[in-house]
Amino acid sequence: MLFTREPHITDKLTCILELRFTPSTFQQVAKPLLALLASTTLVHSPHASDVRALLRLVWSCPLFFKRTMDCLNDPQLLSDVKHDSAPHFAALLLLLVKKLPSVVPLDDMCYDLLGRFRDWGHQNLPTTSGVVAMLNEAMELCEEFVPSRAPHDKAIGPRHDNDKPNVDDIQVLPTDDEMRCAEEPYLPLHPDSPSDAGAHVSFHFRAMREDALAQMRRGLQWWLHPSTDRFVPPPRHSDKPRLNVAVQVSLRQVHGSIHKGVLFQVRGPQPWPHETKANLTALWERDRRYAVGSLVCIATEVTMSPEPDAEPGGDAFPRRAPLACHSLVFGTVAVRDTSLLVDPDGFCISIKLIRPTEAPRIMRAMSHGLNVLLEVQNSFFTGYEPILRSLQAHDVAPRLRECLYGTDPAATWTQRPAYLTRTHLQLQCLVHPDHHHDVNLRQVPAASKDGLAAQLRAVMDKLVLDASQIDAFAAAMTQQMCLIQGPPGTGKSYVGTRIVDGILAQTGVTVGPILVVCYTNHALDQFLEGLLDDHIVRPLDIVRVGSRSKSARLDECTLFHLRKMEHFAGPTRLESATHGKLVRTCRDIEERTFSSFHQDTALAKFLQWLAQSKTESFEGICGPVDDEDGFHVQGGHKAQEKLFKKWEQGGKGWSSTMWKMNKPGRQALLRRWRHEFVETCSRRALHDFDVYQECVTKAAEIQTAQNLRLLGRAKIVGMTTTGCALNQELVRCLAPKVVLCEEAGEVLEAHLLSCLTAATEHVIQIGDHKQLRPLVSEFKLSIDANNGFNLDVSMFERLVQT
Incomplete structure (x- = not known):
């Protein structure tokens, strides 16, 4: 955090990067700097924006990279220094990419540079250094990012604007063009186990995204089809999904939250229009529509009356489905406050767009016409979105990647976890309390699974494990990838705790x-x-992340509870000062910019703009402008608004040109004016939207840093698979070496992939693929x-069958 706040630190680092070091000074200057820039402390820092700023500064000094490469090539540089610095240099280049x-x-x-460095690595370094592997990974990423380095067939072209060959380029939320596409999306078949890791990640991303969006696509293309009678529900057993539909939706206000970013509050008609407020409260609390995290679509300028089907002879296989609307806007529900849902005149929810820069489009689209809010019933996008985003940023260690997707995974499974290098283990914990003084397992040979199992079986009658559990335990302690399978009641969870x-x-082991x-x-x-x-x-050794625990014994172990405890350190002084500044910046933007989009003040703001930019037309409707302030009409704001509403509704006034226009002409002119007004407001607001989102990102990093300090003190961190995906940045910074997954046979492979990071060295899966999928x-x-x-074949089942 100090890097971005203290200019002298930036200046000092720039001087070091630009220093003209030589092979004789490389060890004093470049070597320690490379070690710092490639350190795990920096890589797993929760202050991601500061890290990116630091890396941008490093990349802006190309001479540093040239001199480093020149020194590595120079025969005067000691070979030990080369072997020590080359992995750090490769790790820095991969991190930059x-x-x-x-x-x-x-x-x-x-x-x-990557190509030259890789060639140098082949000639000067052993294959075990890992340098060439890191450089290969960096070059593959470069080839994915640059089209000329990743050629593909463009004869047909993409199906829509979100149809990308690289899954990292695909927008997680759907686009308007994508939902209008009548062609089936590209879905690769499930790859064989011995295949590239990228093929597996690409498959799971595309298949999971299709699982999440297929019903929404079918629902929109049916409900918005010009020939659909929207007042008649589809047959119960058809393939048409059930939709929650709110007609005549309006944009009420733009507001913000330091935790959630820029939000758009929309208002729709009450689904139960004749109920009392008390009944509405009960109905909304019981109903699951518009749950936080749900995917919703706003269709603008919808034509409700059905049209006859197209005449035969048209395109039998159209690329785009006809929709009776102008545009589709997608977002996720961010706020669902019961107090704003129970108004008999209508309900309000707040939605979050994928990017605040799309604000002009939604405001322009909703400025006129009939707008409709649609949601697929019982479809919980909140369970998909974080998983999909984590797959786009997926990164695991090469050894673990070989275990999961290599040509001979069984051979790599049997390798010991990297953190367990010792050949003897301290296993006195397995001795039954009644025999604690009779058996000594403080130095048990553990060179292999079979050897360790044989040692433990010799004293099995004095242990807390039976024969099958000993085999499972021995496999877990000697293999970097372990699968423990068994039917219910065989003690799988118990052996997991052991x-x-x-x-x-294992004393002296940093895990x-x-x-x-x-x-x-x-x-x-x-x-x-x-x-x-x-x-x-002990309870103090456990942190349970998530708020849905039903166990009273674990109440004091939850992250929420620990953050309230006085004996746990809160934010640092620097974090508190930074957070306070971020909050003040957000409040200023809310008062200065967001207030102009509030429905209650929208007409006054619009008329103020009209008086300034279309003065002649404004005076033709409302009369002469008051010369003193430039926009107030004589009679005050209320008289001005009343007169303008009368003109808008087609009423009669004085004999000016504006009042002689017929109602359709007035509506068309007003529509054009409102478009211009929204464009003007949006252009002014875009910068503030970006600043607001930057503040939200920075506040989230500070929160992650605080949570990380709490988790770092624990021996056990517990999460559900969805919770792990929702807290991806926290998991990345925590960088756990050991991941133990229970119920692995019921977990989608994509869910488990989101739990693995570049620091993971040991994966233990416990489950039964013969039960539920x-x-x-x-x-x-x-x-x-x-x-x-x-898609419903778990990683556990896939690896068991490999």
């Missing part, structure tokens, strides 16, 4: 917090309670449909 995707991968200098006990018992991930909140509560029941950890919404994507997609 990943963190500055709109700058570094597009630079030919970067691509050339594996955690065994890992924590950090163990991330425990479960599919359901109930399973997570049970597993964490099991750790407490067996006295493996993961759930998918679209039958065509399931294994039972026999289409080859097999």
Whole structure:
């Protein structure tokens, strides 16, 4: 954080980067700087915006990279220094490519440097250094970002504006053009296990996104089709999804939240128009429509009356579906306040767009005409969006990638976790309390799974594990990838708690917090309670992330509870000062800019603009302008608004040209004026929207840093798979070396991938693929449909069958 606040630090770093070092001074200048820039402290920092600013400064000094490469090529530089600095230099280049995707991968200098450095690595470094692997990964990313380096067939062209060959370029929320596309989306088949990791990530991103959006696409193309009678619901057993529809929706105001960003409050008619306020409160609390995180669509300028079907002879396979609306605007529900839902005259919700820069489009689109709010019933986009975003930023260590997708995963599974280098383990924790003095397992040979299992079986009658559990435990302690399968009641969860006990018992091993991930909140509560029941950890050693725990014993372990405790450190002075400044900036923008879009003041603001920019027309409607202030008409604001409303509705006035216009002419002119007004307001507001969003991002980084300090003290961090995806930045900064997944047979592979980071060295999956499979919404994507997609095959099942 100091980097962006203290200019002298920036100046000092710039001087170091521009220093003309030579092979004789490389060790004193460049070597420590490379080690700092490639350090895990920087890579996993929660202050992502500051890290990006630092990296932009580093990349702006090309001579630093040239001199570093020249020194590595110079025979005068000691070989030990080369071998120590080369991994840091490669890690820095890879970090630059990943963190500055709109700058570094597009630079030919970067691509050339990577190629030269890779050639040097092949000639001068052992294959075990990992340098060439990092450079290959960086070059592959550059080839993905630059079209000329990633050629593909363009004979047909994309289906729509969001049809991209690289999943990183696909917008998670749908676009207008995408939802109008009548062609099926591109969906690759489920790749075979021995295939490129990128192919697996691409498949899961595209298939999960289709699972999330297919019903919305079908629903919009049916309900908005010109020939559809929208007042007749579809047959119950048709493939048309059930929709929540609100007609005559209006934009009420633009407001903001330091936690959620720029929001648009929309108002729609009450679904239960004749109920009392008390009944409405009960109905809205019970009803699940417009839940926070739900995907909604606003269709603007909708034509409600159905039109006859097109005459035969037209295009039998159109690329675009006809929709009876002008545009489609997509967002997610951000605020669902019951007090704003129970007004008998209408309900209000706040939605968040994918980018605040789309504000002009939504305000322009909703400035006139009939607007409709649509949502697919019981479709929870909040469970998809964070997973999809995490897949776009997916990054795992090369060793783990080989375990998951390599040509011979079994061979790599048997490698020991990188943090467990010792060949003897401290396993006294497995001895039954009654035999604690009879058996000594403080130095157990553990060179292999079979060897460790044999040692433990020799004293099995004095341990807390049976024979099958010993095999599972031995596999988990000696393999970087471990699958534990068994039917219900065989003690899988119990052996999971003992594996955690065994890992924590290794003194002198730096493992950090163990991330425990479960599919359901109930399973997570049970597993964490099991750790407490067996006295493996204390409550203070556990942090349970998420607010849906039903266990009273875990109340004091929740992140929410710990943040309120006095003995846990709160924000630092620098964080408090920065957060206060961010809040003040946001409030200024809310008062200066957002207030101009409030429905209650919209007409006054519009007339003020009209008096200034269309003075002659304004005077023709409302009379002469008061010369003293330039826009107030004689009689005051109320008289001005009343007169203008009369003109808008087609009433009669004096004999000016404006009052002689017929009503359709007035409406057309007013529509053009409102477009101009919205464009003018939007252009002024765009900068403030960007600043507001930057403040929200910075505030989130400060919150992540505070949460990270709490999690860093724990031995166990527990999350559900959805919670893990929702807290992706926190998981990335926590960088857990060990990830243990319960109910792995019920977890979609994409969910588990979102829990793995570049720091993960040990993955333990516990489950039973012969019981329940993961759930998918679209039958065509399931294994039972026999289409080859097999989205509901978990990573656990895929690896078991490999």
